[in-house]
Amino acid sequence: MKIFNSLTKKKETFIPRVHKKIDLYVCGMTVYDDIHIGHARTFINFDAIIKFLRFAGWEVNYIRNITDIDDKIIEAAREAKISALDLSRKYINEMHKDFDSLGMMRPNKEPKVSDHINEIIEMIKTLENKGYAYSKEDSDVYFDVIKFKEYGKLSNRTLNQIESAERIDIDLNKNHEADFVLWKKDTLGITWPSPWGQGRPGWHIECSAMSMKYLGEEFDIHGGGLDLKFPHHENEIAQSRCATNKNFASYWMHTGPLRIFEKKMSKSLKNFLTVKDVLKNFHPEVLRLFFLLTHYRSPISYSEEGLRKAKIILDKLYNLFENEKVIDRFSKDKTFIDNFFSSMEDDFNTPKAIQLIQNYAQSINQKGEINIEKLSNLKMILNSLGLLEDHPNNYFKYGSIDFLVDEIENFINERAEARKNKNFKLADKIRDDLLEKGILLEDLDGKTIWKKIS
Numbered sequence: 001m002k003i004f005n006s007l008t009k010k011k012e013t014f015i016p017r018v019h020k021k022i023d024l025y026v027c028g029m030t031v032y033d034d035i036h037i038g039h040a041r042t043f044i045n046f047d048a049i050i051k052f053l054r055f056a057g058w059e060v061n062y063i064r065n066i067t068d069i070d071d072k073i074i075e076a077a078r079e080a081k082i083s084a085l086d087l088s089r090k091y092i093n094e095m096h097k098d099f100d101s102l103g104m105m106r107p108n109k110e111p112k113v114s115d116h117i118n119e120i121i122e123m124i125k126t127l128e129n130k131g132y133a134y135s136k137e138d139s140d141v142y143f144d145v146i147k148f149k150e151y152g153k154l155s156n157r158t159l160n161q162i163e164s165a166e167r168i169d170i171d172l173n174k175n176h177e178a179d180f181v182l183w184k185k186d187t188l189g190i191t192w193p194s195p196w197g198q199g200r201p202g203w204h205i206e207c208s209a210m211s212m213k214y215l216g217e218e219f220d221i222h223g224g225g226l227d228l229k230f231p232h233h234e235n236e237i238a239q240s241r242c243a244t245n246k247n248f249a250s251y252w253m254h255t256g257p258l259r260i261f262e263k264k265m266s267k268s269l270k271n272f273l274t275v276k277d278v279l280k281n282f283h284p285e286v287l288r289l290f291f292l293l294t295h296y297r298s299p300i301s302y303s304e305e306g307l308r309k310a311k312i313i314l315d316k317l318y319n320l321f322e323n324e325k326v327i328d329r330f331s332k333d334k335t336f337i338d339n340f341f342s343s344m345e346d347d348f349n350t351p352k353a354i355q356l357i358q359n360y361a362q363s364i365n366q367k368g369e370i371n372i373e374k375l376s377n378l379k380m381i382l383n384s385l386g387l388l389e390d391h392p393n394n395y396f397k398y399g400s401i402d403f404l405v406d407e408i409e410n411f412i413n414e415r416a417e418a419r420k421n422k423n424f425k426l427a428d429k430i431r432d433d434l435l436e437k438g439i440l441l442e443d444l445d446g447k448t449i450w451k452k453i454s
């Protein structure tokens with residue numbers, strides 16, 4: 001299996017530390033608002049990758065943290081006039097709801113910063129004892145980047161470049177512009193006592209402390225969105241290697257950015273769309289497929305048109321399963337399965353994998369005859385990416401409609417009655433009226449079913 005390693009900027013053969021096991025850490029959410037689709041992109045990409053890896057026989061230990069201490073959380077809590085931990089608890093709840101409705105697996109562990117203050121303090125103490133951390137009079141505690149020779153390797157920049165780029169917020173207590181806060185001294189918001197006084201951890205130290213607690217000082221893969229590469233991941237590498245003299249993560253994986261209306265989606269630009277917004281009209285698997293149609297490292301431009309294209313593909317796949325029962329057996333279609341594995345094991349090339357799936361799906365319905373063995377293969381492969389997990393009946397009814405389900409059933413009965421009485425004019429009118437409202441009726445084997453169309 002090959003993975004593009006952001007650290008070496010090369011596609012490398014993946015060598016696990018322990019045979020068939022992967023220890024993987026992904027930087028999670030800072031919980032102060034609803035999840036937007038930029039976040040969804042990152043976490044759905046990792047979800048599909050981990051589902052595939054487990055399907056392929058790897059034992060994956062997946063850790064994703066929750067940042068529940070952050071200046072943005074404290075600010076939002078102040079505005080909402082509740083405590084910071086109450087606010088983060090509320091949004092952790094919302095995050096779980098959104099992630100569950102997106103069909104994502106829960107990580108093996110989901111550590112929160114507020115539960116790991118001791119580990120963080122211990123790590124800062126180690127850095128201080130080894131001469132990598134400093135503070136001046138009453139200043140915050142900083143990491144001394146000059147002391148770490150490889151600083152800038154991940155994000156490919158030199159300290160001089162950083163110095164000239166970062167001249168916005170000059171902090172006179174720092175030795176170097178790129179030095180970052182390990183412990184922030186403060187008595188307001190949420191704080192803890194520490195050897196350096198009352199305060200809270202800086203952002204970056206949490207991921208070093210928590211990944212090492214759950215995965216050890218060295219582990220296989222560290223992932224996150226591309227926007228975290230600098231400074232967050234660069235700083236994680238610096239403080240972790242300096243604290244332990246070990247390598248920290250062997251492979252770094254970054255998901256590409258999501259753009260909307262050709263701009264980076266962000267809260268400050270007010271052009272962000274929440275997961276809840278999108279799921280009002282589109283089935284979660286449509287969003288998942290939309291993401292998987294682009295390679296995880298490439299940028300994605302979000303558009304409803306893109307979602308509709310993904311929906312057409314998914315509709316066709318679900319259609320195949322409408323009247324067919326699959327069997328629980330892998331059949332002999334070695335070429336398709338081998339090709340699928342090769343594309344996924346080549347840095348998780350999902351666009352290629354989906355193309356193979358589409359071609360294979362076309363070969364399943366030969367002159368109206370469905371090949372059940374092939375169909376079963378198809379389902380297994382789709383499930384390995386988190387697709388085709390829903391029942392076709394539910395899938396085709398997904399989304400907001402103007403009617404209650406009972407009302408639609410009444411229309412269907414009325415239409416059946418009209419047809420029985422040979423009042424085809426009325427029967428067609430009922431069908432056409434429903435179609436206008438986005439409800440498609442289909443007559444199958446003497447029964448009428450309905451689907452929502454967009």
Ligand SMILES: [Zn+2]
Pocket residue numbers: 026027028207232
């Ligand atoms: Zn992190």
